[in-house]
Amino acid sequence: MERTIERNIIDAVKHLYDSNIDAADIQIQTTRKEFEGDVTAVVFPLLKYSRKAPEQTAEDIGNYILEVNPGVRSFNVVKGFLNLEISNRAWLDEFIKLRSAAPAYSIPEKGKGQTTLIEYSSPNTNKPLHLGHIRNNLLGYSLYKILSACGQRVYKTNIVNDRGIHICKSMLAWKLFANGETPSDSGLKGDHFVGKYYVKFENEYKKEIRKLISRGMTEEEAADKSELMAGARELLRKWEAGDKETLDLWKRMNNWVYEGFNKTYETLGVDFDKIYYESDTYKLGRSIVREGLEKGIFYRKEDGSVWVNLSSDKLDEKLLLRADGTAVYITQDLGTAVERYNDYKFDRHYYVVGNEQNYHFQVLKSILKKLEYDWADGIHHFSYGMVNLPEGKMKSREGKVVDADDLIDTMLHTAREMSEELGKLDEYSAGEKENIYRKIGLGALKYFILKVDPRKNMLFNPRESIDFNGNTGPFIQYTYARIRSVLRKAESYEYSEDIKRDVFELNKKESDLVKLLRRFGPVVVEAAETLNPSLIANYTYELAKEFNQFYHDYSILGEKEIALRSFRIGLSEYIGQIIEEAMGLLGIDMPERM
RNA sequence: GGUUCAGUAGCUCAGCUGGAUAGAGCAACGGCCUUCUAAGCCGUAGGUCGCAGGUUCGAAUCCUGCCUGAAUCACCA
Secondary structure (H helix, E strand, O other): HHHHHHHHHHHHHHHHHHHOHHHHHOOOEEEEOOOOOEEEEEEEHHHHHHOOOOHHHHHHHHHHHHHHHOEEEEEEEOHHHHHEOOOOOHHHHHHHHHHOOOOOOOOOOOOOOOOEEEEOOOOEEEOOOEEHHHHHHHHHHHHHHHHHHOEEEEEEEEEOOOOOHHHHHHHHHHHOOOOOHHHHHOOHHHHHHHHHHHHHHHHHHHHHHHHHHHOOOHHHHHHHHHHHHHHHHHHHHHHHOOOOHHHHHHHHHHHHHHHHHHHHHHHOOOOOEEEEEEHHHOOOHHHHHHHHHOOOEEEEEOOOOOEEEEEHHHHOOOEOOOOOOOEOOOHHHHHHHHHHHHHHHEEEEEEEHHHHHHHHHHHHHHHHHOOOOHHHEEEEEEEEEEEOOEEEEOOOHHOOEEHHHHHHHHHHHHHHHHHHOOOOOOOOOOOHHHHHHHHHHHHHHHHHHHHHOOOOOOOOOHHHOOOOOOOOOOOOOOOOOHHHHHEEEEEEEEOOOOHHOOOOOHHHHHHHHHHHHOOHHHHHHHHHOOOOOHHHHHHHHHHHHHHHHHHHHHHOOHHHHHOOHHHHHHHHHHHHHHHHHHHHHHOOOOEEEE
């Protein structure tokens, strides 16, 4: 539609003012609700061609378009805005064109067929997943869905931080206090079980420190003299030396954790094609450091440590290898990046990691580019903001966290309670009902998280998160269920599949819906280009709300013949399809009824 | 202090490649179940778009400065 009007304007300027128009001067947008018309052309930029007043220019161009374009029924001018009213026929053609396209969204040219790697989740194995991980997981998974929809070959990876002092703390606490207890003895999920001992360590450690301080030591001295900390460090040393007993315990406890994580991942509906473990990768990267040294890109300091100077990229000097030759975080990441390139030959590699690590990823990319890996340009840090609580920041050490499993349980419970109270599902089997509660509870959680711009820090208010009214996942699901209900009803009527033969006056709301539908493709494209699922969420809400209003208008009027009108059935069907696909891009399932 | 990001209704958030009278939801108040699903719909009230300049026909949107907040600038990962 815009295309033809664009051409009309080019022609009009040529014809009326004898000028060739600059493409950037054509501005077309959908008309704001409070004005008459469907499509608006802004004529201010055209004044330099017409050399007339805005109103006169708009009038001239409007008359020209009316003459040449049969799809335009009428126009009006408000200041420099030319509002064009599109004919029913044209809207109908537009809709038929949309509906015949499959899938319902158009695919960005950019990136079709390329190989894309996404790293997300990245948990530590000493405690259960929390709200921050939920945001990470949902964003990562949605990214996967979106990029896949764009035709890219996407692989999901996870890197598990399964080694280091924090795991040793859990291990030590378990050895000292557990008496051989296992998760199944305790009835706890494996990750919570191991987390319990991590907390135990921290508490005992704090107690020990307090005791030492009360004996007159400073805090530093106390930390130095702590037997618990020494024990944890000793375990780490043994682990690195390959001590069998330590390794066995480490494996055993990690497996408990993985069991727990897998359950959470499964409920959330996320998964991975390949999982990397830091215990395998932590030694990687040294050969790269050697390579950099030989090329003279890195340098050695007197104490033997290796550094790189990134001041040309406005970054600092960065340590790559400690004086004792051990690797640091960035060294590992250099190694895994190279390994992953060798594994996948990716065109793009997204790291879904919180914005607290922005600096780290700048450094990573900068170093890889200095080493002249041409694929380094494909590396991209998908940086997202933190999740804060009304009381402030989440702090796992102070127990101020929202546990992922608890949160999911709360959502599922609330969904059940609400649904039972409404009693609309009474005739369904327990299994069917559970399935629906699950979809609603998880839909609420996922939508709540994904509707906010990933880049922004967000506030998580537990009370609001379980609200199922308004701009929420359940509202969209409700709309979808309603559409399905309409279609079920429509099946019992005979109606023509050929909506072209449907003669009618297009209702304002109907053309509004068609207008909205046309935006879905571009929204997906934009979401893919800006890596922003929240665009899809907010757009789908808008569409669902519009549909509810439309639907309601008919109810109020008592017009029950919707099922007899093939256009309305087609419209409902198509909107249902769009909602399902859009929500699918967020990893949210739609219930047939609720 | 350097860098990056953010500041829009009481609260949570949209809107940001410059366009018309800045939008939703929640919370508040008032209506609507004899309607194909009321998890809904309609209405009322609520704004100096952090502040100050600049750019221009036009600025929440772009530029500059300032204020406020967050993250980061580790031989932690």
